[in-house]
Amino acid sequence: MTSDDDVPSPRRRPKGDKRARTRARIIEVAAQLVEERGFERTTVQEVARRAGLSNGAIYGNFKNRDEIFAAIGPTYWPQVKPQFTPGSSFAEKMRAVAEATIAILPERSSRGHARLTGLAYVLTNEALRTLVQDRASAFYAGAAEWWRSLPEDEQPPMPPDILVRLLNVLTEGLTLQWLLTPELVTDEIIHAAFAALAGVRPTL
Template structure:
């Protein structure tokens, strides 16, 4: 006899319903766009009634807001788990490469959903602050990673880490779009390659003032070896 199936608590059942509605909405947003998807279609795809939808979300905008937050938390947690468990920065980059290659296999759906959510939030003033907060969290994560990388190299950031993080974050979106349009010529881990190149360039830039100061000191000694100037 099979073991008796554990009954879900009311809260567990409610959470399961919300998750199914979010999953159904994500699938439909990719297929039809946010504006082209109705509440009824989301409920039907999830296997529920229209009433079940409104029992969990005030309206479609509320679901979009939840989906934005859900995706942000999940992606940040995944990347944080990868980097925190790395033995070295090189190991962290290798793990990030693997994560990006795996994401590349689902890039059309992943990017389409991201763009749909972003466009919908931009068109709805009430959602813009939430989108701004989501983007800030992503930039903060980049800034933290950059600061750790510079510290490991024994240099100070050559510019405000928040500004450098803005560059990295904007570049990531652009590279992913290019990867989607030309997958045969752009590797799935192109974002990590770009980040690595930027980091090495910025590290060299951070070291340049110290090298210039050392060069000026050597020049001064050469011009006045007796120190009589």
């Protein structure tokens, strides 16, 4: 049983919570518009109109349209999130990455077109490309630090800074190729790619 006093009132929520919800709404709406119209035809004004916000509210959370676009990626493009068993070997961890990649493919499939148009847009926009690179660098740094925090007997066979970039290249590259030729990029191929990193001879 809970009393009314136990339930947080919306009026008591901190301003930071409202800001987070507003940002999440902006990103959600922008992602919808990008899927419908593409990046080139998605404007700040249209995002504000559909989100029920003023232009000022948009710019109070994002400096410009490119910053909104950079924030969309992690939300509309499902992320590969392997579940590592504590104490597992590097080979077992790579198998978990392969399984997580395979599991996310169906969800990524429905958003493949938007992903590809987004990448094409980034390639033609130097400012956005720089922003995306900065965010990727921060992600890599955090991921590499996690690998370095593991016990000595669980350390990867290569520097963590290299490993995290290679894992991202594999998961993203395999996904895009699977979208184009799913019959050729089978589950066995995906498992083989990550097994090779662990020095395990793949069996096809």
